[in-house]
Amino acid sequence: MKLFRKTKVKKMDYKKHWPENGLEVVAKCPWCHSNKSQVLYEGLSDIVFGTAPGVWTFLQCKECASGYLSPRPTLDTIHLAYRQYYTHAASFERGSSGIKGLLKYFRLALVNGYRNKIYNSHFSPSIRAGFYLTRLRTRTTRIIEDDLRYIPPILMGTTPKILDIGCGNLGFLRLVSQGGWQAFGCDLDPEIKNLITETDSIDLRVGSSEVFLEEAGSFDVITLSHVIEHIHDPIAELERIFILLRPGGFLYIDAPNIESFGHHFWSRYWLGLDAPRHLSLPTSKVLSEALIRLGFIDIKFIERPGIWGSISVKSARLELGKAYNDPSSDHALRMPKTPPFGLRGSEFLTLTAVKPV
Numbered sequence: 001m002k003l004f005r006k007t008k009v010k011k012m013d014y015k016k017h018w019p020e021n022g023l024e025v026v027a028k029c030p031w032c033h034s035n036k037s038q039v040l041y042e043g044l045s046d047i048v049f050g051t052a053p054g055v056w057t058f059l060q061c062k063e064c065a066s067g068y069l070s071p072r073p074t075l076d077t078i079h080l081a082y083r084q085y086y087t088h089a090a091s092f093e094r095g096s097s098g099i100k101g102l103l104k105y106f107r108l109a110l111v112n113g114y115r116n117k118i119y120n121s122h123f124s125p126s127i128r129a130g131f132y133l134t135r136l137r138t139r140t141t142r143i144i145e146d147d148l149r150y151i152p153p154i155l156m157g158t159t160p161k162i163l164d165i166g167c168g169n170l171g172f173l174r175l176v177s178q179g180g181w182q183a184f185g186c187d188l189d190p191e192i193k194n195l196i197t198e199t200d201s202i203d204l205r206v207g208s209s210e211v212f213l214e215e216a217g218s219f220d221v222i223t224l225s226h227v228i229e230h231i232h233d234p235i236a237e238l239e240r241i242f243i244l245l246r247p248g249g250f251l252y253i254d255a256p257n258i259e260s261f262g263h264h265f266w267s268r269y270w271l272g273l274d275a276p277r278h279l280s281l282p283t284s285k286v287l288s289e290a291l292i293r294l295g296f297i298d299i300k301f302i303e304r305p306g307i308w309g310s311i312s313v314k315s316a317r318l319e320l321g322k323a324y325n326d327p328s329s330d331h332a333l334r335m336p337k338t339p340p341f342g343l344r345g346s347e348f349l350t351l352t353a354v355k356p357v
């Protein structure tokens with residue numbers, strides 16, 4: 001759900017209210033359905049893009065410790081939150097990976113050599129030496145695998161189907177379609193249709209995952225990158241995803257981690273809150289429990305230390321009252337002395353899971 005608008009929108013006065021009939025109270029935790037909650041933050045506003053009206057309250061579930069907005073924008077009015085919303089997740093991922101636009105032909109060929117060896121893919125240009133050279137640099141190989149969302153390799157002689165839900169700027173789908181996967185995508189933003197070019201080989205549809213229900217049971221891979229936190233009923237969405245996957249199919253999810261070190265450190269200024277676009281933030285425990293309940297197996301959380309650098313600086317800028325991308329006061333940022341290491345406290349909750357055969 002990475003919407004893509006080029007039009008300039010006037011910065012919103014936060015004190016302007018969200019339309020009253022466009023709000024709904026969330027009586028139960030969207031993740032565990034408990035009705036016991038406490039207020040974590042009051043008076044939140046859109047400090048990230050500065051375009052959505054309203055003042056927001058973020059609750060924490062007393063049962064599972066997930067967080068959620070209540071009241072929150074209704075499905076009918078949520079689009080008001082997405083004016084001037086630029087490829088949110090894609091910019092996080094690409095920015096942190098450093099790959100986008102930086103690789104010269106030779107480096108690209110090396111990277112593709114590595115990709116083709118690991119994934120049995122068909123990226124071009126490619127040189128075989130890539131595999132051996134990039135093996136020497138674990139950070140590089142990590143970035144490559146990060147970009148491909150830890151999906152399984154292509155089985156010889158097959159063209160696996162990948163569905164990216166909330167596909168936004170199409171970056172991931174273009175990448176995988178170049179590598180030999182069949183690319184499918186959906187997004188709620190009707191403007192994504194304008195992004196398709198003649199060279200794209202992507203089955204792109206406007207809507208939620210429901211638009212692919214006629215192909216239930218056929219997808220080899222489904223990915224959601226910074227999408228689940230935007231969805232009004234995330235459990236229902238995960239249920240549909242289970243139906244869409246083929247037996248043995250692979251799921252990738254990443255989302256801001258409410259238990260992250262950055263959230264503890266910057267609290268209400270932490271970039272991952274992003275009110276009112278982020279409607280709920282699950283804990284790792286409740287997310288994996290939901291997946292298990294739905295029938296998924298082999299749930300693995302992935303450590304992505306490369307994310308920290310980009311996310312931490314953006315949160316620290318927000319705390320100073322700056323735009324997340326404004327480096328003018330970076331000398332004054334409040335940063336932790338020791339950045340966190342390890343899976344626990346990671347800025348993103350990134351996991352993979354499998355639908356059993």
Ligand SMILES: [Zn+2]
Nearest residue numbers: 029032061064
């Ligand atoms: Zn809960």
